[in-house]
Amino acid sequence: MTGTGVKGTRRTGGLNGRLLGLYRNRALYLLILPAIILFFLFTYIPMYGMVIAFTDFKPALGILGSKWVGLQNFRQYFASYMFTNTIRNTLVISLYTIAITFPLPIVIALMCNQMYAQRFKKTFQVTTYLPHFISTVVMCGMIILFLSPSVGMIPKMLSAFGVKIPNLIGTPKAFSSIYAWSEAWQHVGWDSIMYIAALSSISPELYEAATVDGANKWQRMLRIDIPLLLPTATILFILRSGSVMSVGFEKVYLLQNSLNMSASETISTYVYKMGLISNQYSLSAAISLFNNVINFALLVVVNFISGKLGDTTVF
Amino acid sequence: MTANVHFPRRRRILKTRGDRVFDVLLYGIAGLMMLITLYPIYFVIIASISDPAQVAAGNIFMVPIGVTLKGYRMLFGYSQLWVGYRNTILYVLVGTAICLAVNIPVAYVLSRRDVVGHKLLTAYFVIPMFFSGGLIPTYLVVKQFGLLDRFLVMVLPFSVVTYFIIVARTFFKTSLPAELWESAQIDGCGNLRYFFSFVIPLSKAIFAVIALWSAVGQWNAYFNALIYIHSEELRPLQLVLRNILISNQMISNMTVGTAAAEAQRNTFLIKYGIIVLSSAPIMCLYPFVQKYFNQGVMIGAIKG
Numbered sequence: 001m002t003g004t005g006v007k008g009t010r011r012t013g014g015l016n017g018r019l020l021g022l023y024r025n026r027a028l029y030l031l032i033l034p035a036i037i038l039f040f041l042f043t044y045i046p047m048y049g050m051v052i053a054f055t056d057f058k059p060a061l062g063i064l065g066s067k068w069v070g071l072q073n074f075r076q077y078f079a080s081y082m083f084t085n086t087i088r089n090t091l092v093i094s095l096y097t098i099a100i101t102f103p104l105p106i107v108i109a110l111m112c113n114q115m116y117a118q119r120f121k122k123t124f125q126v127t128t129y130l131p132h133f134i135s136t137v138v139m140c141g142m143i144i145l146f147l148s149p150s151v152g153m154i155p156k157m158l159s160a161f162g163v164k165i166p167n168l169i170g171t172p173k174a175f176s177s178i179y180a181w182s183e184a185w186q187h188v189g190w191d192s193i194m195y196i197a198a199l200s201s202i203s204p205e206l207y208e209a210a211t212v213d214g215a216n217k218w219q220r221m222l223r224i225d226i227p228l229l230l231p232t233a234t235i236l237f238i239l240r241s242g243s244v245m246s247v248g249f250e251k252v253y254l255l256q257n258s259l260n261m262s263a264s265e266t267i268s269t270y271v272y273k274m275g276l277i278s279n280q281y282s283l284s285a286a287i288s289l290f291n292n293v294i295n296f297a298l299l300v301v302v303n304f305i306s307g308k309l310g311d312t313t314v315f
Numbered sequence: 316m317t318a319n320v321h322f323p324r325r326r327r328i329l330k331t332r333g334d335r336v337f338d339v340l341l342y343g344i345a346g347l348m349m350l351i352t353l354y355p356i357y358f359v360i361i362a363s364i365s366d367p368a369q370v371a372a373g374n375i376f377m378v379p380i381g382v383t384l385k386g387y388r389m390l391f392g393y394s395q396l397w398v399g400y401r402n403t404i405l406y407v408l409v410g411t412a413i414c415l416a417v418n419i420p421v422a423y424v425l426s427r428r429d430v431v432g433h434k435l436l437t438a439y440f441v442i443p444m445f446f447s448g449g450l451i452p453t454y455l456v457v458k459q460f461g462l463l464d465r466f467l468v469m470v471l472p473f474s475v476v477t478y479f480i481i482v483a484r485t486f487f488k489t490s491l492p493a494e495l496w497e498s499a500q501i502d503g504c505g506n507l508r509y510f511f512s513f514v515i516p517l518s519k520a521i522f523a524v525i526a527l528w529s530a531v532g533q534w535n536a537y538f539n540a541l542i543y544i545h546s547e548e549l550r551p552l553q554l555v556l557r558n559i560l561i562s563n564q565m566i567s568n569m570t571v572g573t574a575a576a577e578a579q580r581n582t583f584l585i586k587y588g589i590i591v592l593s594s595a596p597i598m599c600l601y602p603f604v605q606k607y608f609n610q611g612v613m614i615g616a617i618k619g
Binding site: 018021022025027028029031032034035036038039041042043044045046047048049050052059108111114115117120123124126127128129130131133134135136137138140141142144145146151153156157159160185189193194197216217218242249250254271272275276281284285288289291292296299 | 331333334337338341342344345348349351352353355356358359362370371373376416417418420421423424427429430431432436439440443445446447448449450451452453454455456457460471472473474475505506507510531534535537538542553556557560561583586587590593594597598601602605608609612613
């Protein structure tokens with residue numbers, strides 16, 4: 001079924017030209033048809049399915065058959081004590097994590113860029129990327145094992161120095177720290193790749209000129225590397241801000257236990273529990289829609305501010 | 316475009332005292348970071364072969380004590396784990412094949428500016444990156460299609476990944492010259508033939524990148540299984556791991572007949588052992604395929 005129609009790259013305008021173009025490339029449309037269908041079924045239909053947030057959804061009645069209740073589900077969420085709780089926990093965990101995992105990859109990239117011992121540099125990179133490939137389940141398993149009171153590696157090690165720590169995994173206050181620092185351990189190396197790539201495109205002449213002018217390594221880093229990383233950092237920051245309100249469900253859910261629940265119930269775990277465990281479909285959909293809207297709004301706002309300050313934007 | 320562009324070694328015009336201090340600090344901190352990264356991994360390995368009583372007593376730091384392979388022996392006899400392993404391998408193979416078959420053509424078509432509807436198609440695939448239906452509506456759709464608790468649900472419904480498409484599209488845009496298509500056309504080559512005999516052979520790198528991302532994603536996937544898979548025969552490795560590592564489910568099942576204290580002691584062997592067994596394949600493979608991962612991230616970084 002190779003194209004047997006008219007060939008040539010001459011652009012023809014107008015409706016006929018378009019139809020001709022459609023016909024000429026019909027094989028291409030055929031190739032992407034599976035993706036279009038899959039995306040439609042499992043991504044676009046669920047978008048429409050969000051309507052259930054405004055209904056009292058009963059699976060037997062279907063989306064259109066269920067009773068329309070307007071904003072009642074949202075009101076129910078806003079009025080419940082879980083509202084402030086989930087939002088606060090989500091924000092605390094999320095902002096804490098960003099505060100650590102956003103700057104660290106930049107630091108690692110800057111360090112890499114200053115290493116002239118190529119072998120060492122390579123080893124350093126391979127090593128710091130490694131934990132990225134540990135699965136979330138295993139990561140959480142390790143955290144729980146390492147922190148388990150009295151027998152875990154970390155309490156044991158600290159007690160060798162005379163420091164006694166409580167059962168951290170059961171301490172609500174410690175939850176965000178555990179989450180953020182383990183996240184850093186696992187991903188900062190990997191996240192630095194983008195910055196390392198950006199740095200490697202800096203022309204060596206720039207450094208040479210600076211060296212001739214008497215700049216030492218520290219000054220070269222401050223005056224050359226950091227300013228040149230800013231655009232990349234800004235883009236990544238904007239994209240990151242679009243997910244401030246969605247902390248990774250998997251990890252929080254796995255680290256959660258009855259002791260730390262007051263600090264670990266986030267919006268996404270609550271959506272999961274409301275929806276699939278208590279079967280309150282409409283309420284759950286309402287919460288996740290609310291979350292979605294806030295995320296999107298944050299993305300737009302940060303993008304706008306960044307556009308005003310510098311001129312790096314995503315859109 | 317690799318991460319390690321080798322700068323020509325600069326002549327040492329002058330190395331100030333500040334530079335020397337800088338270097339000492341730099342390599343010192345880097346060494347410390349490597350230690351912090353590697354030690355927990357190393358600890359898991361030695362703890363998995365050490366006498367569990369010694370692990371619990373906190374005597375294991377640098378070398379294993381009372382080496383035993385008992386944990387691994389117990390794990391080899393635990394069929395759940397191997398069922399999970401088998402399932403995950405199947406999900407990885409089938410899922411990756413589907414992922415490539417679905418995403419690569421889209422990326423190629425979106426890279427062709429002469430395709431009618433190019434902008435519309437791009438929007439169609441990019442919008443869900445910023446807005447999605449969320450858990451419950453998606454769950455309901457999957458349920459409606461009768462895909463709950465089916466093999467297919469792990470490999471098919473969510474195989475279209477916008478990020479993969481964007482990365483591959485950028486690759487096609489930058490590495491396939493438009494002239495190639497033009498001259499192929501003049502020689503009477505149609506779209507399909509061009510795609511299969513030119514685009515695919517010329518794009519091995521991007522195939523490798525997407526395949527690896529997809530495979531690692533499938534290997535580590537847990538969320539979809541948690542929601543859509545209920546029967547034991549279909550459980551992927553990560554779900555089995557979760558039951559053992561987090562919910563402590565199997566320890567009691569597995570050690571029926573042995574004394575509770577004995578079972579409790581073996582917990583460490585089993586848990587550390589299972590971490591090693593489940594992570595080893597990816598960790599061992601990774602250094603060899605690392606350059607493809609880097610490439611992928613870099614291609615993605617160049618916005619097209």
